Amino acid sequence: MxxxxxxxxxxxxxxxxxxxxxxxxxxxxxxxxxxxxxxxxxxxxxxxxxxxxxxxxxxxxxxxxxxxxxxxxxxxxxxxxxxxxxxxxxxxxxxxxxxxxxxxxxxxxxxxxxxxxxxxxxxxxxxxxxxxxxxxxxxxxxxxxxxxxxxxxxxxxxxxxxxxxxxxxxxxxxGTQTIATSLFAASPPVPDNVLSKAFQVGTKEVQKIKSRLAPPKK
Missing domain, CATH: 2.60.120.10 (Jelly Rolls)
Incomplete structure (x- = not known):
């Protein structure tokens, strides 16, 4: 185009x-x-x-x-x-x-x-x-x-x-706040127990999502 x-x-x-x-x-x-x-x-x-x-x-x-x-x-x-x-x-x-x-x-x-x-x-x-x-x-x-x-x-x-x-x-x-990134890749991080209760999932699931959304290491 x-x-x-x-x-x-x-x-x-x-x-x-x-x-x-x-x-x-x-x-x-x-x-x-x-x-x-x-x-x-x-x-x-x-x-x-x-x-x-x-x-x-x-x-x-x-x-x-x-x-x-x-x-x-x-x-x-x-x-x-x-x-x-x-x-x-x-x-x-x-x-x-x-x-x-x-x-x-x-x-x-x-x-x-x-x-x-x-x-x-x-x-x-x-x-x-x-x-x-x-x-x-x-x-x-x-x-x-x-x-x-x-x-x-x-x-x-x-x-x-x-x-x-x-x-x-x-x-x-x-301004832009991407929902997943704001919650799972904040710095310092949102406590796992807060996210676990909010989304009604286990801590392991929260940690898995955090690992996928974490910014790449320089």
Whole structure:
């Protein structure tokens, strides 16, 4: 899929998210490109003194990401940490690529609503409400689906060809908590007896899951 299609999808996704009220604080000036080298730490980032057009440009999402991993997917994020011109603007964007059978596992974004635009392939997507109701649907190229802020959600490619989406967020830094990783690969670790009781399984099962999700040793 060529870059023009990706660019079109980016514009469409940003236009869709623009209609959602920003979760981030309102900005107080025209622009505030993030100074990622500053030692000052605030709720956001201080502004660079000198800006240029490249601060407001990114080609991060042009190429498909490698899906050669245990989940068969890769999220390429263009948030304020990698795209400083987004600072104070209340938006960010990602590209998610999926191998056949790949998934973006259950996770949440504590600071943003997410909307996805399908570039190609088909995905089974869904979120779970706080009443434990699953809201799910299969989405196809050109279609969109929205995941409300803070709710657990997922995407799964059940097809035999690759798939990809562009995801837009109403936050410059949405944050992501993958449920399994947060619980079983936290540092320091969540006690085994807590997880054993929560999931109603034995300690050996908890330890087995922890060993599989542990980050690789350097």
């Amino acid at each position: 060529g870059p023009p299609v990706v660019v079109t999808a980016l514009i469409a996704a940003l236009a869709l998210v623009a209609g959602v009220s920003a979760n981030d604080p309102d900005m107080l000036q025209d622009v505030c490109v993030a100074d990622l080298n500053s030692t000052v730490r605030v709720n956001g980032f201080p502004c660079k003194s000198q800006i240029n057009a490249n601060d407001f440009f990114s080609d991060l999402l042009v190429k498909p990401g490698s899906t050669n991993n245990s989940q068969g997917s890769l999220v390429t994020a263009a948030n304020v940490l990698r795209f400083p011109g987004l600072n104070t603007l209340g938006v960010s964007i990602s590209r998610i690529d999926y191998a056949p059978g790949g998934q973006n596992p259950p996770h949440t974004h504590p600071r943003a609503t997410e909307i996805v635009f399908v570039l190609y392939g088909e995905l089974d997507v869904g979120f779970i409400t706080t009443a434990n109701v699953l809201v799910a649907k299969t989405i196809k190229p050109g279609e969109v689906f929205v995941f409300p802020r803070g709710l657990v959600h997922f995407q799964k490619n059940n097809g035999d060809v690759p798939a990809a989406v562009v995801a837009a967020f109403n936050s410059q830094l949405p």
